[in-house]
Amino acid sequence: MSIIVQKYGGTSVADTMHIQNVARRIIATKQAGHQVVVVVSAISGTTDDLVKMAYELNPCPAEREMDMLLATGEQISIALLSMAIAGQGHDAISFTGAQVGIETDRSHTKARIVNVKAARLEEALTQGKIAIEAGFQGVTDSSDITTLGRGGSDTTATAIAAKLGAELCEIYTDVAGVYAADPRVVAGVRQLKRVSYDEMLEMAATGAKVLQLRAVEYARNHGVRIAVKSSFDDSEGTLIGEVEETMEKAIVSAVTHDADESKITIFGVPDHPGIAATVFRELADEHINVDMIIQNVSEDGITDISFTVPGEDLVRGRAVVDGLVGTLEARGSACDERIAKVSLVGAGMKSHPGIAAKMFEILAEEKINIDMISTSSIKISCVISEDEVERAVRALYNGFGLGQEFQAKE
């Protein structure tokens, strides 16, 4: 019998009515002849009051204790969902991350899964039960409770699907799938039917919020097919899988954007070997996520180095850089929070070198200045002014004909 893993986010289990709906959906999947494992997030909003209390008690609470606190959210969801399914006449059993053996490293609040045991899930399925597993949480080798960080339940679901060799991992959320651009920016935006792992990775890395980057990485590394769907209707959603499965041969699949980036620049650095290594080693040691890096061609042995970081890392990144200005004998540093990144992602771009040029032309026609450029084989990103990003997204969406299922070859 094939196994389906379903993951439901916090808004899908927001109250008892929603929980009953989710229970019905799960039971329907079982009745269609599948074994079902369900991964659930905390009920949206439940932990907000707890976090508020935590910071009232201690402005800087230990991360281990924060995990202890937050893990209760999913434990509540699994118990309630299991009761709802039983109330509708089907056998269900709930498990915490520790009970199933979602083993992680010890990086509290952002732990990484190192092993999945899942024997209890298999046992429950063998007994004909629906297995309900707490998302977002794991356990260390010393039995301490960890959480996986933002979007962690997606990763839990993917990891379990990989371990059980599930036919499909369905990620239910409050949107109907993956879109060719942010629906809040482009009216009537087209939903994508199929996306390759690599495209989804680039989309997640460049601002698409629908799936967590780590979940997609995990899925790609373990060959887990993911379907992103809405828990509020019965639409087909978006399938994420191997390239050969992504039947749409679009050159450009989507335009993504991310307004939560900031740029840090070090001016007037004497350009000799090892400068970049010094800067980015120091930033890495501080766990600062550097995204794009630009080093200008040297003039008179003096260069500028710019890089972008997520907004939350700006303050710490700036501190690292300011500490280095003296060591590097640089002229100074600056930062700019008013930037945004707009990107084109598409597996077909590999063999179509004209895409970048066309992207720059479209932005030029809109009189949007490009500050930094970064490319991969299936992605082009431009850093532009934050004020212009939505206009850029719409121009690129229309300019590349992303509203049509099949684009004309360039």
Added chain:
Amino acid sequence: MSIIVQKYGGTSVADTMHIQNVARRIIATKQAGHQVVVVVSAISGTTDDLVKMAYELNPCPAEREMDMLLATGEQISIALLSMAIAGQGHDAISFTGAQVGIETDRSHTKARIVNVKAARLEEALTQGKIAIEAGFQGVTDSSDITTLGRGGSDTTATAIAAKLGAELCEIYTDVAGVYAADPRVVAGVRQLKRVSYDEMLEMAATGAKVLQLRAVEYARNHGVRIAVKSSFDDSEGTLIGEVEETMEKAIVSAVTHDADESKITIFGVPDHPGIAATVFRELADEHINVDMIIQNVSEDGITDISFTVPGEDLVRGRAVVDGLVGTLEARGSACDERIAKVSLVGAGMKSHPGIAAKMFEILAEEKINIDMISTSSIKISCVISEDEVERAVRALYNGFGLGQEFQAKE
């Protein structure tokens, strides 16, 4: 260094202000030179909404899932309390029942502790940390989460104190200690300074709510000294220990009462051997707690059997009895919810046979009719009408001079 175990109930950690107060009290104990292990209940009221949701989803939720749900309450308390202590500058670390190894049987919602491991508590104490342990919860040999039932946190604290060989187990609650009668019934009632295990057991069994019967049993069996104190002031509280420690040589220590009992009677039972065995085996198999049993002297080979059960067991108890009336060839059955039990408890009663007679006289003077009588070596209980129980308590409290520390010998 001596170990002190402190248990705080839900009202003691009702909000962040209370949690900070509790944290201060714990730190003061540590600074007085003790190693401190703290057992905490769920914040009062936190689980009420969850239980409401549970019953909305399923009028008859599985007990295993109920335990999964309810155990989150203590997990929240331990994390917050640990953060509060850290915020006040001291090292603390929290543990769930599973992490510490509070091993129980599989009787979900009313599990019994079968073993306590506590290695992680000892490790934390060795590291100079304050250890914070979730009360009320345990874990089965199959890693399922259990709860210990009403007052379970007292039992957790006592069991941990026993395991660690603690000098004292302090039970903090919203009353200042153990009283010679219910303070809501007798104005200005005297607080007891010392009570023996046996007295406390009888008091708990006959209606005193301050400590859970099982916690007292556990304490007696393992020689754990318990102090019952208020977390809202610094009064000395009541010490519960061995008889030799109970310095007050009172004949009667306390008058207790319990209005939550019901009486079931089987009329006209042919009186032959095995009748009582049949009835009470059947009740035991249904897990109905029978308290007092009276079988009248047989007249013409026909007898009546009466017994009392807790209010919550009445419906099931009545069903068992009704099912037996035919088998037993009895005349019928009846039940009475309007009864109450009033009891005198005192270690000194053993050697003073006049106590029972005096008790009956006092009740007779008050024109209170006695329905059933049951005695042990240190207790006399009378079942009377529920309407008269508070009057009975006050009459006995005054009649036996329980307001005075040392009573005149009879």
